Each structure stands twice: as C-alpha cells, then as structure tokens.
Amino acid sequence: MDNAIQTSYNEAKKLYERHGIDVDAALARLSQIRISLHCWQGDDVKGFLRKDQELGGGLAVTGSYPGRARRPDELRQDLDEALRLIPGQHKVNLHAIYADTDEQVELDALEPRHFAGWVDWAKERGLGLDFNPTCFSHEKAKDGFTLSHPDPEIRRFWIDHCKASRRIAESFGRELGQPSVTNVWIPDGFKDSPVDRLTPRARLMEALDEVFAEPIDEKYNIDAVESKLFGIGSESYVVGSHEFYMGYALSRGIAVCFDAGHFHPTETISNKLSSWLLFGREMLLHVSRPVRWDSDHVVTMDDELLEIARELVRGELLDRTHIGLDFFDGSINHIAAWVIGTRNTQKALLRAMLEPIGELKQLELDGDYTSRLALVEEFKSYPYGAIWDYFCASQGVPVREAWLTDVKEYETNVLSAR
Numbered sequence: 001m002d003n004a005i006q007t008s009y010n011e012a013k014k015l016y017e018r019h020g021i022d023v024d025a026a027l028a029r030l031s032q033i034r035i036s037l038h039c040w041q042g043d044d045v046k047g048f049l050r051k052d053q054e055l056g057g058g059l060a061v062t063g064s065y066p067g068r069a070r071r072p073d074e075l076r077q078d079l080d081e082a083l084r085l086i087p088g089q090h091k092v093n094l095h096a097i098y099a100d101t102d103e104q105v106e107l108d109a110l111e112p113r114h115f116a117g118w119v120d121w122a123k124e125r126g127l128g129l130d131f132n133p134t135c136f137s138h139e140k141a142k143d144g145f146t147l148s149h150p151d152p153e154i155r156r157f158w159i160d161h162c163k164a165s166r167r168i169a170e171s172f173g174r175e176l177g178q179p180s181v182t183n184v185w186i187p188d189g190f191k192d193s194p195v196d197r198l199t200p201r202a203r204l205m206e207a208l209d210e211v212f213a214e215p216i217d218e219k220y221n222i223d224a225v226e227s228k229l230f231g232i233g234s235e236s237y238v239v240g241s242h243e244f245y246m247g248y249a250l251s252r253g254i255a256v257c258f259d260a261g262h263f264h265p266t267e268t269i270s271n272k273l274s275s276w277l278l279f280g281r282e283m284l285l286h287v288s289r290p291v292r293w294d295s296d297h298v299v300t301m302d303d304e305l306l307e308i309a310r311e312l313v314r315g316e317l318l319d320r321t322h323i324g325l326d327f328f329d330g331s332i333n334h335i336a337a338w339v340i341g342t343r344n345t346q347k348a349l350l351r352a353m354l355e356p357i358g359e360l361k362q363l364e365l366d367g368d369y370t371s372r373l374a375l376v377e378e379f380k381s382y383p384y385g386a387i388w389d390y391f392c393a394s395q396g397v398p399v400r401e402a403w404l405t406d407v408k409e410y411e412t413n414v415l416s417a418r
C-alpha cells in the first residue's frame with residue numbers, strides 16, 4: 001500500500017474514532033455489499049435477441065458513443081473491465097433479451113440453457129446474476145400493453161415470458177449459490193386519460209397471480225415488481241402504479257422495486273424506504289438519476305443518493321435491500337458509466353456508515369436540533385475520501401481517478417476496434 005494513502009487513512013480514522021465510529025468495521029461491511037450492475041448500460045438497451053426491434057416501452061437512450069457491446073462475449077469483456085475497477089464482489093443484472101444463444105427463440109420459450117454462457121462466466125468470477133423479463137421492444141408490446149393487455153392471447157404470451165423468466169432466475173440462484181432477483185417492470189399505460197382505470201389493473205393483478213403461482217424457493221429467486229408514475233406514451237396513466245404495486249407486493253409477500261426516477265420530479269424514494277420495510281419484507285432499488293424526468297442519467301454523488309444510503313444504513317435496512325443500478329447513457333464511454341455510478345453508490349454507503357449515527361439519534365431524541373444540524377453539516381467535510389482511497393487500495397482497484405486511465409486505454413485497444 002502506498003505510504004501516503006496509509007498515512008491519510010490513519011489520520012482520518014482518528015477523527016472518526018473521536019465520535020466512536022469503527023472505520024474498519026464500516027469497510028468490512030462495505031466490502032460485503034453487492035451492487036447489481038445492469039447489463040443494459042453496456043449496449044444502450046439493445047440486447048441480442050431480436051436486434052432489429054426498436055427500443056420500446058417508452059424507454060429512450062440518447063447518444064451514440066462508439067464501442068458499445070454487440071455480442072454477449074463483448075458485453076462480458078466490458079463488464080470484466082468495469083468490475084476490475086470497482087472494489088468488492090458484485091452481481092450483474094440481465095434482461096431476457098441478453099440471452100446468449102444462436103437460436104431464434106421467442107421470449108415465452110426462453111430456458112436456462114439460453115443463459116449458460118452467462119452462468120459459466122459468473123461462476124468463474126463469484127458473481128451473482130439478477131434477471132428481468134423484457135416486456136418491451138417487441139411487436140406484442142407495440143400498442144403499449146403487455147400483462148394487462150385486453151387480448152387474452154397477448155396477455156398469455158407475456159405471462160408465459162414472465163414465468164419462463166422466474167425459472168431462469170431460479171437456475172441462476174441454484175447454480176451460483178446466491179438468490180437471483182427477478183424484477184417485473186411493464187410499460188403498460190395510456191397516453192391520454194383513460195375512461196376505465198380499474199379494469200386494466202384488475203387484469204394485471206390476475207396476470208401477475210398467474211406469473212407468481214409456481215412456487216420457487218426464495219433461496220434461489222426473489223420476486224420484485226417495479227412501478228412507474230409515467231412514461232413516454234403513458235403520460236396520463238400507468239397500470240402498474242406505485243399504489244398498485246404497494247398493495248400487490250404487500251398482499252402477496254413479494255418485494256417492491258423503487259426506481260429513483262419513477263416518481264414526481266420533487267418526490268424522492270429515500271423517504272419511502274423505511275415505510276415499506278415496516279410492512280414489506282424486502283426491497284429492490286433501482287439507483288438512477290432523473291433529470292427533469294425519468295432520464296436515467298448516470299448516478300452522481302447528489303443529495304438524494306446520499307439520503308438513500310443514509311436511510312439504508314441508519315435504519316439498518318441493508319440486509320433486506322437488493323441494490324441495483326438503472327441508468328443508460330449512450331453519450332459517454334459505456335464502461336466509465338458503470339464505474340462512476342457503482343463507485344458513487346458505494347461511496348455514498350461509506351459516507352453514511354461514517355456518520356455518528358448513535359450520537360445523532362440521541363440528539364434528535366433530546367430535541368437538540370441545533371447540534372443535530374451542526375454535526376450533520378460538519379461531517380459533510382470529514383475526510384471520507386481518505387477512507388475510500390484506502391478501501392480501493394486494499395481491495396486492489398485503482399485509487400481515485402486512476403481508473404479513468406485504464407478505461408481510456410481499453411477504449412483505444414478494444415472499443416475503438418468495434
């Protein structure tokens with residue numbers, strides 16, 4: 001370890017210790033937290049099945065930065081490069097359209113064997129895999145409805161696709177020895193105000209009940225449902241709204257996915273997590289960054305990211321939370337986007353762990369809001385960067401912005417040849 005890094009760490013640690021903060025314990029905890037890197041940042045949500053399809057479901061990727069992955073082996077190579085630059089052991093989040101197969105297989109006929117390449121790769125590296133049915137970018141989703149479609153045949157197709165997805169995730173869990181989270185997000189909704197809001201939701205409820213009917217051991221697969229306030233083309237009404245899924249997940253004992261970009265512009269998910277976990281068992285996060293709308297910008301160290309991390313740490317909610325990322329920026333280097341977003345998420349968790357939580361809670365209980373505010377604000381300039389640098393060095397990954405040199409080299413040597 002570089003002397004300067006060690007010295008700065010020792011000095012910073014002393015400052016935290018004055019407030020009773022166990023820095024080594026925080027780093028040990030941080031090293032155990034797996035973040036799920038979303039594969040779709042690597043290729044602008046194109047996938048490998050049915051590549052001719054336009055991106056649908058109201059999703060939009062802007063930018064055409066060169067070098068995006070075109071095949072499973074390229075995507076895995078890029079993920080390897082990103083993971084090399086991120087401390088800790090993580091997971092990779094796949095969508096169904098990222099099947100690694102030469103077969104022309106339909107979404108409702110996908111099987112675990114179509115993902116064998118991913119499982120072998122993950123096993124070799126000790127990674128976990130999460131999964132998502134892809135209920136968009138398909139002719140059967142063209143009119144904006146999938147699981148809640150009025151046509152029972154179309155509904156059947158999507159139900160079967162979601163059932164197949166759970167079986168694939170279960171196989172990941174069995175093979176990799178850690179549960180896979182299957183997250184169902186559907187784009188269903190109306191551009192303009194509907195006359196009947198109830199019936200599509202009733203259809204969705206019934207369809208989901210069928211999807212989740214097959215019992216699967218939670219040791220292998222955890223089900224989650226993701227709501228949205230609006231989308232492009234579903235500005236006025238989304239079938240799978242927040243209230244719908246809160247009720248659904250609570251009554252069915254499954255997890256809710258909170259996506260940071262899926263609420264009103266001034267509404268934050270950080271303020272929802274404690275409420276959900278008082279009643280629900282587990283949750284999935286899609287850590288994202290909305291800019292004016294659900295724009296899926298790369299996660300930065302903004303107030304909301306820190307507040308999400310604080311909620312998880314202060315409330316001891318980490319053990320019941322699965323942290324996934326969800327952004328797709330096609331205007332910058334695809335690997336850098338993963339590295340920036342993941343390292344920021346980890347850094348925010350570290351900052352939250354390095355706060356004098358017991359002391360702050362006591363001040364609040366005592367009604368000393370002056371000291372509470374003073375301490376929270378002073379801690380913002382405590383030297384967490386020195387602790388982070390030490391963590392990166394001890395985990396064998398580049399310290400500070402040194403990772404960027406590696407990404408630039410990779411761009412020159414690998415990406416520019418694509």
Ligand SMILES: C[C@H](O)[C@H](O)[C@@H](O)C(=O)CO
Binds near residue numbers: 226294
């Ligand atoms: C590609 C993902 O499934 C998608 O981003 C979903 O999670 C979402 O957030 C849709 O807005």
Ligand SMILES: [Mn+2]
Binds near residue numbers: 185226259286326
């Ligand atoms: Mn999401």
